[in-house]
Amino acid sequence: MTDPLLICAPMRIEARAIRRGLRSSASSAETLRSGSVPEVLRTGFGTTRAAQAAKNMSHRPFGPVAVMGVGAGLTDDLRPGDLVVGTDVGAVSCGSAPLLAAELRRAGLSARTGPITTVDHLVRRHERASLAAAGYLLADMESGPLAAAAGEHPVAVVRAVSDTPDRPLAGIVSGGLAALRSLRAAAPVLRRWADACGPRQVLLAGPRSFCAGVERAIEIVERALERQGEPIYVRKQIVHNTRVVGDLESRGAVFVDELDQVPDGATVVFSAHGVSPAVRQDASRRGLAVIDATCPLVSKVHAEARRFAADGYTVALIGHAGHEEVEGTLGEAPSSTVLVQTPEDVAALRPRDGERVAYLMQTTLSLDEAAQVSGALRERFPAVRGPGSDDICYATTNRQVAVRAVAADSDLVLVAGSANSSNSVRLVEACERNGTPAHLIDSAADIDLGWLTGVSTVGLTAGASAPPAVVEEIISALAGLGPLSVSERVTTTESIRFGLPKEVRQ
């Protein structure tokens, strides 16, 4: 953006608070890096003056537009000084609201997102209730026309709560002071938001998001809930994604760490990562009804571990300590299996018979990392045997190949996925090995606006456990920062489906 941020503030005291906030941050290193100097425009109190100011805006150059000021909180949970970042303001949709609200929270402010309505009078108690019932978080008297005047420019609306349903006009003085303090503290963050604005392209990696094993595991829990009603117990996270787990929880799934948290006789689902035989035996001893959502590709590795161990092999399991899948596979043949994470672990390996060494892999490893360790095994034990077909699953491989293809042409890659998702973490590493900065994010709110400054091409992918909806949310948030073109690079297509266990089959 060549034109600077324009901050519209209706009243003199609001404009003054914002200017002070901008001045107080003017010496910070972050602000000095920024080239643009925001302009604070006092637009006047009320809808009539706002409409006039909006008309006048067409005669001047401006870049991103922020409308800031105080407003009336409509819901009982809002407190004076809370910030409301508008998602929808009149007919204007502010796509970047989740990014801005998260940035405000990272700055230590209390910020929520939601619809804001503009009215032509001060709202009274009964009217607050009906506006809240209509879904609005805050009412003001200026934002609608000013936001509309931004036209095609990125727009943000940030209002600080001055009065609330339980402290309406009587509390307006103390509430107003709290609101002005919040506006002052928010002003530098708006500048960071403006610095992140600009035209951009998104390169979507294909394939991305859910794999067949994750879709199957989620469907198993959904069907179990439909058939048996809540609660359905699930040992560990069904897949490693906070959004998926939260959604199933809200529908009646109860996630537990261990079986002793499951009541006798209840139904328990084993997660996609698999369990050791000891857990199966425990469930059977307790009389629990088990539905196994272990991914068939993980079950294949378990079977290989049992077969090699039965043939007298020492099994080197290439994987990450503590991961649930690794725990499950180690448990298949505990006296014959050794975890190796690095070439150094291979050097330290002491097999019973150097001629009878085999290796297996965690399904979600990075291709490079696994090749390094399996190479070290082949070098030290020339007769080493590997799995019949590669243990790193098709979905892991495909997503790594796809993200490398977009990383090569991106300034930055965003990977949707949770921090405990192994395959998602590997996608970040794959980009970084290629020299492209990458970040793992659970949702659009995890995007730090500073990452986007000066970035014109964003690669975007999602780990095998991350829902496609998160990718859509990220795209719509980025579209709120300026013109966005989205294209997809498909390196392969997937058609694999796994059958369901008999307990939930129709």
Ligand code: SF4
């Ligand atoms: S990532 Fe691979 S092994 Fe894991 S659930 Fe998906 S398909 Fe199965």
